[in-house]
Amino acid sequence: TRRVKQILTGVHWAEEPLSRICHTVSNIQVTEAIPSVSEATQVNVKCRFLIYRNRVQTETDFLVGKREDVLRKVDGQWKIARRKVILDQNVLLAKNLTVFF
Numbered sequence: 325t326r327r328v329k330q331i332l333t334g335v336h337w338a339e340e341p342l343s344r345i346c347h348t349v350s351n352i353q354v355t356e357a358i359p360s361v362s363e364a365t366q367v368n369v370k371c372r373f374l375i376y377r378n379r380v381q382t383e384t385d386f387l388v389g390k391r392e393d394v395l396r397k398v399d400g401q402w403k404i405a406r407r408k409v410i411l412d413q414n415v416l417l418a419k420n421l422t423v424f425f
Contacts, residue, residue, distance in 0.1 A: 339422050343379040350374075366405070369393045375423055385418040387411060391425060 352371045357364035375387040389411040396405040409425045 339379065339420075341380065343377045343383075343422065345378075345423060346376045348374045348376075365397045367395050367402075369395060373425065375425070377418070377423065383419065387418065387423065387425075388413070389425075 350372050352369065354367050354369050356368040358366040370390065370392050372390050373388070375385075377383075377385040377387070389409060392408040392410075393404060394406040395402045397403075407425070
């Protein structure tokens with residue numbers, strides 16, 4: 325019943341207790357700027373990432389891979405229009421995915 329009450333409040337977490345997460349992003353490359361570099365309203369970006377997650381005492385996960393993003397300028401701010409995440413692992417060993425890549 326406690327969990328139902330929490331859901332009814334509208335304030336709910338996907339995990340309890342929350343995971344401790346560290347994101348590392350590297351090798352950032354702008355592969356294309358449209359229409360040009362100086363007047364870009366859209367850019368294609370590639371990068372590599374490493375995510376370390378620790379939850380409770382024994383749950384530890386490493387998620388390693390690459391991202392391919394399309395960013396668009398909307399009202400003067402860059403927004404993610406599309407994101408493709410490619411994990412290096414063949415088999416995902418994490419119990420869940422509550423991480424924003």
